[in-house]
Amino acid sequence: MNTAILEKYNVPVPRYTSYPPANYFTDSFTSADYESAIDGSNTACPDHISFYLHMPFCRSLCHYCGCNAYAMQKPDAVENYIRAVHAEIDLVIKRLDPKRKIAQIHYGGGTPTALPARYLRELNAHLLSAFECIERPEIAIECHPGYADEVYWEELTAAGFNRFSLGIQDFDENVLKAVNRKPALLPVQEIIHFLKAHGAKVNMDFIYGLPYQTADSFANTISRAVALEPDRLVTFSYAHVPGIYKRQLMLEKAGLPLSTEKSRMYTEACAVLASARYKSIGMDHFVKPDDELYEALVNGKLHRNFQGYCTRRTTGQVYAFGVTGISQLSDAYCQNTKSIPEYIERTGKGELPVSKGYKLSREEQITREVIETLMCNYSIDWRSLSERLVLPVRELQQTIGYDETQMRQFEEDGLIEYNQHKLKITTDGRLFVRNVAASMDLLMRSTDKVFSKPV
Template sequence: MTKDLITKYNTPVPRYTSYPPANYFEDSFSSQDYLQAVEISNEANPSHISFYIHIPFCRHLCHYCGCNSFPMMNQENIDRYVDALLKEIKQVKSLLSSERKIAQVHYGGGTPTVLPVATLKMLNEYLLEGFETIENPEIAIECHPGYLDRAYWEDLTKAHFNRFSLGVQDFNEQVLKTSNRKPSLLPVEEIFDILKSAGARINLDFIYGLPHQTVDSFAQTITRAAALKPDRLVTFSYAHVPWVSKRQLILEKVGLPSSEDKKLMFEKASEVLKQAGYYAVGMDHFVREDDELNQALQTNELHRNFQGYCTRRTTGQIYAFGVTGISQLNSAYAQNIKDIKSYIQAVEQGELPIVKGYKLSGQQQIIRTVIETLMCNYSVNWQKIADYIQKDKAEVLNAIRYNQSELQEFADDGLIEYSANDIRMTEIGKLFVRNIAASLDPLMENSTKSFSKPV
């Protein structure tokens, strides 16, 4: 990977956590549109159910965060928010076929662990009530370890969760202080002992590209993380999008690492993790050899949705609850109101709190499958795609933006290998898989949307 390649391809492109990306969602999409999509979803694939709960509150707002997070409110308003969640869940659950099975439950934020464990346990039990689950469903929660004592961690293991994502971000306290991120209250090693003794699966989450990070300092952080032997380790590339989150301008003033240094941070971290026995999955995940994500990758069956990477076993249509939550159904996306008070008011009045969404055409459903497959598996075989979605190969190729001259340029630069049958990312090219995906996307031909850079 040369500096010239980084300069050429480090251009803003979608992250493709959804297709179309969320900034294409339309204000004209209504609650009635969502109700119709929910009813249709009972007969669509994937048949499994995934629930997402958004807890928007944070004790402190980290400067790097681009998520939909809000400062803590008083207890009365937090209680009203939880009550609204229960009402919204009840509305949607009543429309779902009881013959379907729950595959995933995920709590994100904000900081879900600002809530008492008893509240989280109650929400889990309400979600699971009335449905069977698949074998070994994924019931996961994002945790900020900066505020959690031993008793909280121990109680959390008894609240039906079986996967815990610890938002460490960096072990370097100067990096954390500059980012307004509190370090872990307990030694992370002690947290691991508590969770592992309960049989839990553990993710560690890190961010690279923050002020004061260097290639060596981030390598030291990842070396310490690998020694803990988490089940999965995630290295997120810091997405600098100050037009979305003005707090990020604070970091810009301090000074951000260059694209070249970010690339080296990722490469060094990858090397450390490879030597520690981890396998790269997707853009940012590293897992053990026996992890089902790695096994899915080996058979080109890795998937991704708003919950993150998953397999065909655990993949489900997502029904999201809480402010800004995005439901991801087969035929549509729907996003909830962003303002907490407006969300509570809408739900208390018996309304679904939809603010915008998107109905996917048949063509866009094909494009979504192509881009998701490429992003997850670093390859796409046109006939296998056609077989999977029960379409003709010609229909698949006609749906996307297939430009052979662009593909040849990627190939000449060493990013891909391609033929009439498929596209395969090279090791060098994987860093820029978003660019290749964007080249296949008809929406990107004349796009005026804003996106982050790959590196």
């Protein structure tokens, strides 16, 4: 990419995994507000249910991590936490319409696989006993392969999981050592073979922009990955925000690659994946041509929620459990407390452990739909979106502060192609889709929030 364009647009902008981003949530949002939002969600769209469970414990903390993670605690403390999660589940599901169906269950962290598998099995059973599921629901778990042996993988498949995201990050052990991450305990090829033999889908997750990585070394890592034929492969851009996550300062001692080199990591990884016939989805996902995510992208119907990219078939309103879990309902977000002791105490009292949240205005719901459509599908058909929102195109664009001058600048810089009916991100512009989205976000016109750079 042209260096001048790279420098021009490599500025802090939201990731837009939600709209508004989580740093807009306020502590004026209460447990009563969340209860009201849950009640209202039963008659809103989407109708399906997605459950997210946050397991915050890690056996060791990776220096790059921007997740809400905590060092592993003693067995009795972990058991108290799991008991509190069950209590929170009971508080929420009693407010949900029992005729609704589960489309997704997703475990994140932290490191869910740092816990004994029996806890995960019991939590799945709790949720699945309360509701029916859609056909082919996705029951997914994020896995650190550094500590899981053959018996543990067997226990996870027996617990009902049918999608596994393996957090490989890099095959280069010098990189893993620099970021304080343990490599896989078993050969990754054996893990994938075992999981696929049990009928599961396998994702492989990688991070680029870490110490000791180069465009050539990361391309080699991705080449090794595609040879293992995962169903999906994810290349996350490392977000360096040490002002928020102090442990990231450790990476500065080892040295971080320049943004130009990081950009090359992305483009060369994309080339490797394209040659292996993987299709690009959104900002960072790559899937096989027969994946339903790619079919949704081709049809302009790709969607995402806090669980990640999904189709309209599998998407649901998200009800989150555990510390820092974020629920994503039709007109509200709600985040739980970050304190494990407070979480256990409040759920023990029969209280939803809300810390903060956000109630979306009608205008913000419209903006969310516009930005989500662009981020997922790399395009917006204004007439189609107008029909879905039951809003004239002109009024729709006025609501989001659509700026013709800005669009013309994006087009001149090669980021988009557009006319009065459609806006499309170019192949070169995909790296900066966040910048284009931010131009249609009125909250960005005057904000003091901190965001990461695209590259």
